[in-house]
Amino acid sequence: MRRLEARELVIDVPGRPAGRALDICVEPGQVWGVLGPNGAGKTTLLHTLAGLRAPRLGEVYLDGHPLAALKRRQVARQLGLIFQERHDGFPATVRETALIGRHPYLSPWQMEGAEELRLAEAALERLDIAHLAERLVSTLSGGERQRLAIATVLTQAPAIWLADEPTNHLDLHHQTATMALLAEQTAEERAVVMCLHDLNLAARWCDHLLLLYPDGEACWGPAEAMLVPEALERLYGQRLATARVNGAPVFVPVR
Ligand SMILES: Nc1ncnc2c1ncn2[C@@H]1O[C@H](COP(=O)(O)OP(=O)(O)OP(=O)(O)O)[C@@H](O)[C@H]1O
Numbered sequence: 174m175r176r177l178e179a180r181e182l183v184i185d186v187p188g189r190p191a192g193r194a195l196d197i198c199v200e201p202g203q204v205w206g207v208l209g210p211n212g213a214g215k216t217t218l219l220h221t222l223a224g225l226r227a228p229r230l231g232e233v234y235l236d237g238h239p240l241a242a243l244k245r246r247q248v249a250r251q252l253g254l255i256f257q258e259r260h261d262g263f264p265a266t267v268r269e270t271a272l273i274g275r276h277p278y279l280s281p282w283q284m285e286g287a288e289e290l291r292l293a294e295a296a297l298e299r300l301d302i303a304h305l306a307e308r309l310v311s312t313l314s315g316g317e318r319q320r321l322a323i324a325t326v327l328t329q330a331p332a333i334w335l336a337d338e339p340t341n342h343l344d345l346h347h348q349t350a351t352m353a354l355l356a357e358q359t360a361e362e363r364a365v366v367m368c369l370h371d372l373n374l375a376a377r378w379c380d381h382l383l384l385l386y387p388d389g390e391a392c393w394g395p396a397e398a399m400l401v402p403e404a405l406e407r408l409y410g411q412r413l414a415t416a417r418v419n420g421a422p423v424f425v426p427v428r
Pocket residue numbers: 186187209210211212213214215216217218
């Protein structure tokens with residue numbers, strides 16, 4: 174059981190007032206969506222929750238321990254990260270890259286074994302990129318790279334996924350398949366926090382939402398309480414029409 178908490182957390186967005194401090198507890202089995210317009214601080218929040226960026230105020234806790242006091246290797250066994258910026262280091266194949274997901278569990282001199290390989294192959298299969306296993310990552314399309322990033326975290330099997338726009342670059346089918354995969358993590362008491370631009374994916378798949386406003390204001394809670402058209406219109410500065418499809422609200426921008 175792993176719990177990620179933000180206590181009195183103010184993310185450090187340069188030049189912005191503190192706004193509302195975040196008090197959030199991500200419990201095992203929950204799927205959190207972070208919504209907000211460009212520049213609201215979604216990526217900054219995710220980096221702060223991952224311990225990669227210091228907050229301006231407050232602290233992030235993993236299972237009650239301050240994240241900043243934990244060893245990165247310990248953190249890497251619990252938190253899986255899908256971020257937007259990726260840099261190709263040395264040339265690596267798709268399979269080698271997926272195997273990186275097992276590194277937090279191996280000692281520095283230990284080679285990946287049959288079990289690591291099995292997990293990586295299963296993840297590549299799940300993300301429909303098994304046929305690309307021998308290819309160099311530098312030759313992949315944007316959507317294939319995105320699916321590899323997800324496959325790498327699936328290989329890692331962390332307790333908590335932190336994903337920045339996980340459906341970026343993905344076609345409609347793979348967007349849905351990715352959201353299903355993330356929601357599926359909850360069956361094993363894992364949790365997911367993801368930034369999303371697509372309100373309808375958030376409405377369909379997230380059970381908790383955090384709305385981040387550009388002035389630092391924020392509100393959060395169960396998804397149904399957050400999906401209030403007036404609040405969402407204020408969030409995006411966009412009028413919306415609402416319908417219901419398959420039991421979930423659907424929001425369409427109106428002129
Ligand atoms: N190093 C920096 N120096 C100055 N401003 C920065 C720096 N890093 C981020 N910012 C600013 O902080 C704000 C929040 O950025 P962030 O990337 O977290 O937003 P976001 O909500 O993820 O946006 P988007 O939807 O466009 O991805 C932006 O206005 C950005 O320009």
